[in-house]
Amino acid sequence: MQIAQVIVDIPTRQTNNPYSYLIPDYLTDQVVPGMRVAVSFGNRKITGFVVAITDKAAFDGKLKPIDSLIDLAPVINKELLQLATWMADKTYSFKISCLQTMLPGGMRTKNQKRLIATEDSVVAAYPKIFHGQHEVDYNRQSLDNQSVTKVLELERQGKIRVEYNLTKHARPIMMKAYQAMLKPDQISGELAGVRKNANGQIRLLDILRQHPGETFLQSKLTAAGVTTSALKTGEQKGWVKATLKRHVRNPFLRPVAHTTPLHLNADQQKAVDQINIDVSDRKNDVFLLEGVTGSGKTEVYLQSIAHALETGRTALMLVPEITLTPQIVGRIRSRFGDQVAMLHSALSNGERYDEWQRINSGQAKVVVGVRSAVFAPLDNIGLIIIDEEHDSSYKQADNPRYQTRDVAKWRAAYNHCPVVLGSATPSLESRARAMKGVYRFLTLPERINHHALPHVSIVDMKTEMAQHQSILSNQLANAISDRLEKHEQIILLLNRRGYSSFLMCRDCGYVPKCPNCDISLTVHKDTHTLDCHYCGHKEPIPSVCPQCHSKRIRFYGVGSQQLEEQVRNQFPTARVLRMDVDTTRRKGSHEAIIDKFGAHKADILLGTQMIAKGLDFPEVTLVGVLNADSALQFPDFRSSERTFQLLTQVSGRSGRADKVGGVIIQTFNPDHYAIQLAKTQDYERFYATEMRVRHDGKYPPYYFTVKLTGNSPSENQTASEMFGILTFLKDNLSKQAIILGPTPKAITRINNQYYYQIIIKYRKEPNLKKTLDQILVDSQKKQRHGLQIAIDNEPLDFM
């Protein structure tokens, strides 16, 4: 008898190991590791991943059989199955969360319970449960305790039937199609029996002659001039047979022209050569490819990918979250055509599913995508590239909190292939490793065609604000007028990290706050609401101060909407485009804005971070950064690095073609080294300065770090439990470990939960993993007192 080892879809410590299930006879040899199955667990039905097939159970109680298969073929291959185990361990998360993360969103199953009333009377009797409907989804959170008990009671009485829907959301699209049934020699005979003016039928026979035996989507045939009535006749006469054919969604909006490899300069050639040798020799090095903006990193990637394909292997290229614009994908596709699949958050579930299938089936050999694409089911990977490796979107913010770089290195080791980390401003971690010889260091010091770097000037907003209250300094305003006159384009960047507009009463100073969180509400003019960005609470914008009834209640802070208004007022003839979360929410709107600006149908593009990355507009000759230092104000050890990277990156956006660009940086900290060194684009000095700061502060890359966050509905409870954890840590770690906290988080209360954190900095702690695992096990009991623990290994910030 075969036994399936199943990781069930319940993310808890106690269910983090496989459960044994019998494989019924009729499924013998059909259940394979990596498939999902439906199983009974307790008294409900849930899904799980088969991770192994054994002939003995580790459990000596009575085993239940597998109920049914969810997949006919594995959705997680052998490599990814191993990776999931490693990742769960590394990120202190559950195996099931890791497995689910590896699947494209649309394929994830949901354990949905559905209640069906078998007696009409109960529908009317319990409106809280049924809302007047005969069938409802069972949602425990939205029901009060009495209703939950009632549901169980009605279920026992047989007045309610329970169904479990373990649904997959994305499915292949099946469309109406027709299969050609005629042999070529039958065609002319049939043609003779057709009326001369029956154009549709003639057209159909024509197509059937050229493609005997093929199956055509109905839409293709009608597009080719075959009418639906002709198809009906054809079906009656036995020419074609009605059937269904899979329609593969195509997320690529436009066809692209084919391009050929560009000529490389000496540095690029050297980089390509070294990477290619590794690919051929199946060596598992990590390269750091450092090259200033415009130095031609992408061409290095493309030619290395080409080499990987030539050796019969596949390639994976990762890009930051908001960069994956048609510009980049277009370049990859123009070289590799339909072998390219893309995995990106802007795709619909269905599109992502189809792209994933193309990869899983081996049709796609090159995958371009964001963070989660690191789990693309590619076989036989020959090269992994991480572009803009310093980008913070490579670290997942919630469980499993993985760092894409680490996952990529794991997969590269498994596949015996190199990893290329590319950046103009590498993360200090990566650069330090390159200096130590852990990574191999490749540089592209020159800009292609020797374009001059843009001229960068810094405006001190302290003196500027003393003269006039305006978001735009005189210098920036003058530069904008100048470019508008010359019909050149302008990008205005609002560094809005934690900086958005709120409401304040000018008479009493009242600021509307979220009732559930310790944070002021943000003004959203489009919806006319005050929103909480943490818990989603919304309320209308008051016209009088609720506290002192004054009418002088106004906006403060600069959001991109306010900036847009001011720019339009100051430059009424300019055509302005705004790009931020509000204007890009709709699918395709991101691309639409970029296309419009690229076609010079607007003069000014303004927006947040998302306009800083990877875009290439040759007509842009001025980049203005409105508030360069808003990130610097955060109590975060990485804020200088972020600021430097951002400013360097946006500066690269100006003047890439034949025109020399200008960059104007407005700041309240004109003397800060991150800003001064960004002005001269001096990465070397920034690296040296920042490394000294990190060394003195005992920060990464000199120290490893772990962040432990605890939350509960009571502040006292949270604090005291966290102090208990502190004692436990002190008892189990060495004297060299630096433990900071517990301290309340910057926003202590979110959704009526109180958050405290502990930071651990260390160089060598052999007991750490064991100690933290123990804390998680213990927290299972403490969670009953309401405390939840989250562990973030190598957090991006200490906030």
Added chain:
DNA sequence: AGCACGCCGACT
């Protein structure tokens, strides 16, 4: 997670 079981306070 979600359900059952079991042990202590306010009630028909």
Added chain:
DNA sequence: GTCGGCGTGCTC
């Protein structure tokens, strides 16, 4: 004396 609160433990 019971009903029901939630703290604890188990699910192959």
